[in-house]
Amino acid sequence: MLPISGKIFLLLLIGFILYLFSLRTRFLIRLLSLGKAEDRFDHWGERLRYTLGQILAGRCTLRNVCKWDYAGIGHLILFYGFSLFLISYVFHIAEGFYKKLSPAIFGTLFNNFFYLALDMAGLVIIIVIIWAAIRRYIIKPERLESTLDAGIILMVIFSLMLLNYGIEGFRLLTETKPFAEWLFVGIVFSRFFARLGAGENSSIYFWIFWWLHIAVVFGFSIYVLYSKHLHIFASPFNLFFRPMGSKGSLQPIEDFEKGDNLGVSRIVELSWKSLLDLYACTECGRCTASCPASMSGKPLKPKEIIHNLKTHLLCSGKDMLFSKDQGVKEKGWGQQSMVGQIVTEGELWACTTCRACIDVCPVEIEHVERIVGLRRYLVMREARFPSEYKKIFKNLEIFGDPFGAGSLMREEWPSGLETKKAYQDNHIDVLLWVGCTGALYDEKTKSVAVATAKVLNKAGVRFGILGKKELCCGDPARRMGNEYLFQKLATRNIEMMRKLGIKKLVTFCPHCLNVFRNEYPQFGADFEIVHITEMMRTLLENGKLQIKAKTASLFTYHDPCYLGRYNQIHQQPRDILEFVVSSTVREMALSRDRALCCGAGGGNFWSGRTIGRRIEGLRIDQAIETGSEVVVTACPFCEIMFESAVREKGLEHSLKITDVVQIIDQTT
Amino acid sequence: MTSKEIWIFAEYRDHEVASVTLAMLSEACKLAKQINGKTCVCLMGDKVREYLPLLQEHGVEKVYLLERDIFERYSLSVYVIALQKLIVKYDPLIMMFGATSYGSELAPRIAARLKLLCITEMKRIWASGENLVIAKSCYDDKIYQNFDFRPERTVVVTVSPGDMDGEKGDRAGELEIVNETIHMEIDRTRTRTLKSIRGDPKRINLEEADLIVAGGKGIGKERTIIEDLANILGASIGGTRPLVDDGTIQFERQIGITGRSVSPKLLITCGISGAREFTAGIEKARLIIAINTDAKAPILKFAHLGAIGDLHKIIPLIIARVRNHKENTKRGQHQ
Secondary structure, three states: OOOHHHHHHHHHHHHHHHHHHHHHHHHHHHHHHHOEOOOOOOOHHHHHHHHHHHHHOOHHHHOOOEOOEOHHHHHHHHHHHHHHHHHHHHHHHHHHHOOOOOHHHHOHHHHHHHHHHHHHHHHHHHHHHHHHHHHHHHHOOOOOOOOHHHHHHHHHHHHHHHHHHHHHHHHHHHOOOOOOOOOHHHHHHHHHHHHHOOOOOHHHHHHHHHHHHHHHHHHHHHHHOOOHHHHHHHHHHHHHOOOOOOOOOOOOOOOHHHOOOOOOOOHHHOEHHHHHHHHHOOOOOHHHHHOHHHHOOOOOOHHHHHHHHHHHHHHHHHHHHHHHHOOOOOHHHHOOOOEOOOEOHHHHHOOOOOOHHHHHOOOOOOHHHHHHHHHHHHHHHHOOOOOHHHHHHHHHHHHOOOOOOOHHHHHOOOOOOOOEEOOOOOOOOEEEEOOHHHHHOOHHHHHHHHHHHHHHHHOOOOEEEOHHHOOOOOHHHHHHOOHHHHHHHHHHHHHHHHHHOOOEEEEOOHHHHHHHHHHHHHHOOOOEEEEHHHHHHHHHHOOOOOOOOOEOOOEEEOOOOOOOOOOOOOHHHHHHHHHHEOOOOEOOOOOHHHOOOOOOOOOHHHOOOOOOOOHHHHHHHHHHHOOOOEEEEOOHHHHHHHHHHHHHOOOOOOOEEEEHHHHHHHHO | OOOOEEEEEOOEEOOEEOHHHHHHHHHHHHHHHHHOOEEEEEEEEOOOHHHHHHHHHOOOOEEEEEEOHHHOOOOHHHHHHHHHHHHHHHOOOEEEEEOOHHHHHHHHHHHHHHOOEEEOOEEEEEEEOOEEEEEEEEOOOOEEEEEEEOOOOOEEEEEOOOOOOOOOOOOOOOOEEEEOOOOOOHHHOOOOOOOOOOOOOOOOOHHHOOEEEEEOHHHOOOOHHHHHHHHHHOOEEEEOHHHHHOOOOOHHHEEOOOOEOOOOOEEEEEOOOOOHHHHOOOOOOOEEEEEEOOOOOOHHHHOOEEEEOOHHHHHHHHHHHHHHHHHHHHHHHHO
């Protein structure tokens, strides 16, 4: 217990630290308030439960643990251990004021167990910290940077452990009765100090260590607000305010007519949640490590974007708040457009919207929404986009498909088959939504459409197609940032379906599936759509489809991003393959939620000049590693990309690309 | 009331009349027969009488000849003013331009200056009673619009090259030549063409090239084989994405869905299998010749003519033939 002067000083110190803390916190929160409004205050209970579950059960770090990256376990240990120490700090400070405010107020047993746990935790934390340092500074895995910030944090935690043991050691020396029974590490320290001859002045040393410890704790608590460690405060909120809607949807623009909402160019045109993302980033680098663009040498590194935006926000924050306080009406509070300065166009267009970065992020930062927001600005306000996309937009506007084939061509692929046109006869159970790629691209994709029709016929499903009335679902337009064009297409499609009284759809294109299932409801649509693999799995299970003979090749299955990560349809295609293939599917190193994108998404199917390697080539290399003869997938875009990669590698005769539906057709 | 003269703006280069001019002539002759009108051309330039016999062959009955040094090189402001004055003076029924780079800028300007009806990308024109019917192409040839109207004043139209067939009209009896000296205030012209430079096929934009030799994976690592062919033909070089990826050709020369869309008069593909990614860029090529070892290659569905064999053997034969032909022609000219 401190003397009166000490207590007063401690009180003043606490007051001062609280003041600094609140100053910085207020600044950070005020910066958030500069961002656009966004309603993330719904479903409080669900949000709270989710957040607590993620943090307390350590799910946010454990979900990333895999055979090549088990850092999450170390982090979880650190989290639990340090939480214990936080409790000890409360006692530490309280005891400074009043000696009795120690863990002993809960009983001697509790006290002893508490300090035993603390001693154990201290050791474990030291080991974890040393390992973390070795990893970051000596082994240097690619996703981790050897920054000063990280080093400081590691050293501070390390020193806090040592200081704690030091305090224990000296306290044991200076007090007649040990303050806890099972301080097995504390005792070692006290004996060591005694041997050094510090026993005589142990009281002084105790207080020195005690104040040093306080200083480091207080100092660190302020330092945290200025470093990447801010994530410890920001990430719980980030998890709490996570998007609750469907994974696969991008937010629409309301009120196009107002015209002030066309995409993001200045930092404050991001929503406050998007700005909170920047605080929550732990700089773990997992996003960059799982990004197909990064892996293939493109300029996009998601972590860099977050870091650069964060730096920009914090640097220009003071000026922006000042402008706001002055009542300046200028857009963006005096800040310039971020595109070109903070984020380059090369980074923005390289994104394939695969969502690997979001799924792997422990604090669930919404990368894709931000990138598309910036794309919207480039497309709709600046008309600055890759020149290849001009033709795509024009084709979508005029012909209703990105290839410019025209609506009549959509009725070519079923020639020879008896397919109902839903606009002539709507006595159908389900509408087969073919999609532009399936109907129009080339013989390969058309054969997938044909296989789908045949299989539906075999299963006795009464289906129809829209044929020339089908318009592009709009997915390319929305991902490329042309939200206006997307909404035009969406409203026309929805209107047409209503007119024809269509309620149920099935499709083999995951992009169409995603748009219909997760995005058209934003415009009042109320359809039920399934992917062909969902339907087929049920039909096979119910025996509505009879398998005549299984096929026997060595298969691997590629999870399309828009089917797997976006819509959690991983298992159904695999179950189907179990029915129709005699061998077990050989999984690639990255599969299911970790699957590597084929590279076509986000408009990149039409993207011209390529820097670095081709993403589809990377993925085919992974397929080759499994020793498979056939790559099975469930998305026409993936199929086109892989066919191209196979051709370029000259492997047409040894590696086949096929759709799940085609195998079903062959075997039933 | 307009006269019944159908005027065509004649374009020429290097002692040859443009094929679009000849094509327009054939359509004009058909119309002239229907309405009992006269097929005329506006021929502007310096020393252009050499084209008259050919024009007469194709059915021109009357020539408005503007032969002056200021018309020697095409210049937008000069030509516009001259044509404007002519039209005001003679009031033809129709003024036809090819939708070339010249015609496409002359036609709307004249129409705007004189507040005349202007219909672009005309496909056909015929008479229906007192009315004219003009069929116009819309949306990349996906639909045609018919304009059925009674012409009160001169109608300006443009015709896309390649949209009409140049069937020869009947040779007219006498060719009537009207020499016009248009008074031009030179200082009112805002531009003056100082020099015309022929585009170097090696450097022009692939989308504007008339002749293209395109290489695919089949050519191997050496691009000399297609370079030699392109040089002897005066063609531009294009290629598929793999060639760009391994640095054989520049990205500007990539043809296909993520590259250029080309519309040459002649495209020779060498060692290209014809995946959709490539063929999407050649849909507007007039004549496609494909050289490939695989008789089942998809390119052959697109090509008008296919040569199945090793391009390393076939191309040198082509080059030798072309070289031979050129030398013979040269010798022939000298004689």
